[in-house]
Amino acid sequence: VVLSGRVKFPTGQEPFGIDFIDVEGSEGNLQVPQALATGSGVYGASLGVSVLKSLDPMVVFGSANYFRNFERDFGDIDENPGPQPGRVDVGDAFQFGAGLAFALNDRSSISMSYSQRVVGRSRVRLEGQDWQRIVGSQANVALVNLGATFSLGDQLSLVSTVGIGLTDDSPDMVVGLRLPYRF
Helix, strand or coil, rough: CCCEEECCCCCCCCCCCCEEEEECCCCCCCCEECCCCCCCCCCCCEEEEEEEEEEEEEEEEEEEEEEEECCCEEECCCCCCCCCEEEECCCCEEEEEEEEEEEEEECCCEEEEEEEEEEEECCECCCCCCEEEECCEEEEEEEEEEEEEEECCCCCCEEEEEEEEEECCCCCCEEEEEEEEEE
16 A cells, blocks of 8 residues: 655746737737746645555556645736736546556566546636636546556566547547666
8 A cells, every 4th residue: 555645836837817919810810828838826735545456467456646726816817908816726636546467477567557537627716706617627537558568677677558548538549658767
């Protein structure tokens, strides 16, 4: 059993208060953000638990995580000209997953797993007004992952994965290739 915790700080450019500009030649019909956000702008924390059981030559595992985003005030939360101060509540999320890995021999294994993350709807409140839900801000991301691991030496492995999206909010496919090295 492994317990985990994480704290997230609001680094990068938050998505609030970014002005929109008209695309040249669109005659006012197309606007794009003047800059792109590189963060959520809010503090966050998560707690999780993972469980692993070896049933030689198979390993079964599961996990559950809760992600909490904390409300935060911003000087401008609207794309309209001029400052629009308010408060933002980014939706919390719950994630769970389970799977199994099967050893083919002492140097290779295959695995399959399922993971799902449900993200709650975000809300904003302009100063002096009531909370408003952000339509379309909730998400349900589910993936089936298939993978293979190969030992390339005593300290180096090759881990390959393919994830297949199961919901509209999921990416259609995720391909991963890692080379973990043990010191």
